[in-house]
Amino acid sequence: MSVIADRLSHSQLHASTSSGIALQATPALQTRLVSGQEWDRIIADFDEVCQEQLYTFAVARWPAVKHEPVLFLLDGDVVGGSLMMVQPLPLRLGHIAVSKWGPMLRDISRPDADAIHAGMVEALIADYADTRGQMISILPGATVDPAHGAYPRLEARGFKRGSQLLYPNRYIVNLQLDEAAQRKSLHQKWRYHLNKSEKVGLTFEHAGPERLGEFDALYTAMTDRKQFSDHSAYDTVASLMTLGDDLRPELFFVRHEGEVVAGALIFKTGDRAVYLYGATNDKALPLRAGYFMHWHIIGWLRENTRARWYDLGGTDGFQGLHQFKKGMVGDGGIIELVPPVANYASNRFAYFFGTGAFAARDVVYHIKRLVAGWRNPKTKPTLVRPSATESGQ
CATH class of the missing domain: 3.40.630.30 (Gcn5-related N-acetyltransferase (GNAT))
Structure with a gap:
């Protein structure tokens, strides 16, 4: 991976006032692909590090996908990262690049944290969507600070709502x-x-x-x-x-x-x-x-x-x-609710095939849950599902 293209200038804006998200300058970040062992060592001091973003966990949990640990740098310093899992679609129809609970910030307290997050998303779009022609699928974590949640920024950037956990x-x-x-x-x-x-x-x-x-x-x-x-x-x-x-x-x-x-x-x-x-x-x-x-x-x-x-x-x-x-x-x-998956593609074919694959996966998952509930009534949920707008409190 290389330095992000010149179009990611420091003056670029990553959101609009019509979306309710404040305007901020998006910094141009450099990217660096590292080994799995180096990745786990470096992200150990990240504020947003989580199990799903560990290389050691991901290769054991999802061994069939390609794992790409991507670091993001600003002026030579590591400011964040995302373990990207590149999943091929059936019949060679394309690929989906998945970031589960990423991209992660190294320091959530820095005043430009939201802009750094936007810069990481821009870098992913430039590489995986624009250059490789893949659909990007990001699952943000539940935020403890609604004013700085990742999902509204993704929506403002053009990401579309995808699957959501049944009980989020x-x-x-x-x-x-x-x-x-x-x-x-x-x-x-x-x-x-x-x-x-x-x-x-x-x-x-x-x-x-x-x-x-x-x-x-x-x-x-x-x-x-x-x-x-x-x-x-x-x-x-x-x-x-x-x-x-x-x-x-x-x-x-x-x-x-x-x-x-x-x-x-x-x-x-x-x-x-x-x-x-x-x-x-x-x-x-x-x-x-x-x-x-x-x-x-x-x-x-x-x-x-x-x-x-x-x-x-x-x-x-x-x-x-x-x-x-x-x-x-x-x-x-x-x-708080875990937000829905956010999907983005630079061309309609990548988006069509990517979202279609996710829809098919969701159908299979729901069928398996129904069969499990039929076989063992103890596995049937007893909680009413929250609506998309409920906060949970």
Whole structure:
């Protein structure tokens, strides 16, 4: 990849007032394609780093696509990046370049962060859409600052709305509160269950990667017990646990009378920590071990990381998960929608074939969910889907 063309001048505007987005100058960024190992090393200090943008994760999760780690530079300094996954379409009809939860900013606090994001998008358009003739598909993350969300900027630049998660709410705990304020923020019923859990003799422990086997056993037993088909990315965990301390997920356990009753894997790097996987045994529910575990994880993240937020993920449509996570988010946190996928192509054929492929994939996914619900009623969602305009609160 090379320096972006002269048409990306510093005076170029990336939005219009008619869209409701403020006018800003878009900087011309340089791009650099790096190896997967170098990519993971460099993005470890990014504010917006996330599991989906890790090369180690992506090659294990989506081995059939081409992975292109792209760094963006301004005046020689790395300001952001995007792991692009180039997916060929059937019958050689073209390619889709996917950025899942990208492009990422290295420093979200810089005053020109929105303009840097716009510059990264322009660079992707110039290479993947204009030069290669591919459709670009970007899935932005749920924002904690609606005034600086990526999706409105993408719409203003000409990206079109694509697929959206069936249950797109993300539940995000505010880690910037002190312990007293955090506890007060919890919803009353959640705080009640936490108080109960603290009186039954539970203990919390932070474990090293050498104990992953204990979590594997707990997780496998839980999925077997619930008879759920596991469509998660759990098979990537072993690879993630080989990463260095800065990127490797953290492992936590809760014990009762010497027995492990609950565990969790947490991605803790960057501005936003993320709950990846949890597992419990039959004894955990009456002990309220989940409340105890997450409360102590919140405290550990606040004291041991630079994360300002703790992303609990979604619900997959289950009312019980919604109530649990909503109560933990409390009055101080945020419930926001993951925006729809944003698609862009420089020519109509690339857009037609790209969106057609996504539509076919969505149909197959919905059919699989219906079949799973028919085979096992426990997998049927119990939560009403939010509308496209709901904020989740």
